[in-house]
Amino acid sequence: xxxxxLEKRNGQTFKETSQEATKLSLAFSRSPxxxxxxxxxxxxxxxxxxxxxATVYYWLPKGQGTTLRKMVRDATTEVVEGMIQLTxxxxxxxxxxxxxxxxxxxxxxxxxxxxxxxxPRNNQAAVVSALAACLSVVKDALEEMExxxxxxxxxxxxxxxxxxxxxxxxxxxxxxxxxxKLLSSCMGLIKASKACxxxxxxxxxxxxxxxxxxxIAQLDDLADIANEISPSVxxxxxxxxxxxxQLAVRLNQCYLCLLPVVLHxxxxxxxxxxxxLF
Numbered sequence: 138x139x140x141x142x143l144e145k146r147n148g149q150t151f152k153e154t155s156q157e158a159t160k161l162s163l164a165f166s167r168s169p170x171x172x173x174x175x176x177x178x179x180x181x182x183x184x185x186x187x188x189x190x191a192t193v194y195y196w197l198p199k200g201q202g203t204t205l206r207k208m209v210r211d212a213t214t215e216v217v218e219g220m221i222q223l224t225x226x227x228x229x230x231x232x233x234x235x236x237x238x239x240x241x242x243x244x245x246x247x248x249x250x251x252x253x254x255x256x257p258r259n260n261q262a263a264v265v266s267a268l269a270a271c272l273s274v275v276k277d278a279l280e281e282m283e284x285x286x287x288x289x290x291x292x293x294x295x296x297x298x299x300x301x302x303x304x305x306x307x308x309x310x311x312x313x314x315x316x317x318k319l320l321s322s323c324m325g326l327i328k329a330s331k332a333c334x335x336x337x338x339x340x341x342x343x344x345x346x347x348x349x350x351x352x353i354a355q356l357d358d359l360a361d362i363a364n365e366i367s368p369s370v371x372x373x374x375x376x377x378x379x380x381x382x383q384l385a386v387r388l389n390q391c392y393l394c395l396l397p398v399v400l401h402x403x404x405x406x407x408x409x410x411x412x413x414l415f
Contacts, residue, residue, distance in 0.1 A: 147193050151250040154186040158223055158246035165227050166235035190216050202260025202353045204267055204360040212253050219246040260347040264356040268338040274367040275331045278374045316381045323377055326393045
């Protein structure tokens with residue numbers, strides 16, 4: 138059964154979980170405190186709600202796609218962890234009072250339950266979401282490095298001066314001319330990564346389908362590759378700060394150079410104009 142087919146049932150499940158969080162929070166925030174019998178009932182209701190939440194993930198067939206299942210798993214895990222945090226907060230909070238921490242924990246469960254309504258409904262939408270997230274990370278890294286590489290700018294300008302020396306006299310906090318030449322090529326790779334991701338995202342969004350096991354698997358392959366790009370770009374950006382880590386820069390350069398090849402869509406990936414990509 139596809140996730141979209143479970144939408145109504147899922148919505149009710151998370152609505153009830155949100156309500157159970159509210160009941161649990163309020164039960165110990167005012168007089169009279171719940172009796173032992175009522176505590177047992179509260180405990181059972183919370184347990185049933187959590188089991189229902191976990192079932193949402195296990196109901197989703199593996200054939201619907203790894204990317205979609207990961208997103209559903211992460212969403213349900215966040216709800217479960219939120220309920221655990223709320224319970225722990227109640228245990229350490231003064232009885233017959235509603236602490237700020239308790240309010241925050243309760244709101245966290247509400248928010249986690251609400252986020253489920255924003256989950257993708259199929260693997261194509263899930264992969265689009267994953268690609269967009271990777272593209273956002275790459276854009277941020279590129280913007281950060283472009284700002285740091287402004288002519289004459291000190292990349293550590295936000296760090297205060299040494300209390301004893303009165304200044305940061307370490308030359309390792311500045312780029313040499315050789316460093317700047319190397320960084321120029323690195324910036325080109327990051328820009329190419331951004332352009333590549335942007336094009337792949339555009340085509341998957343326009344032509345991607347999740348109508349067959351082959352299509353779903355190919356979409357998952359794209360998402361897996363894209364998910365490796367963000368850490369590589371981050372590592373490359375970090376290794377570019379002085380003192381420049383030459384080995385790390387070279388390794389990440391090699392990986393990003395292969396990006397257009399490994400991300401090139403396979404013929405069956407549902408788009409009509411793969412020549413528009415590369």
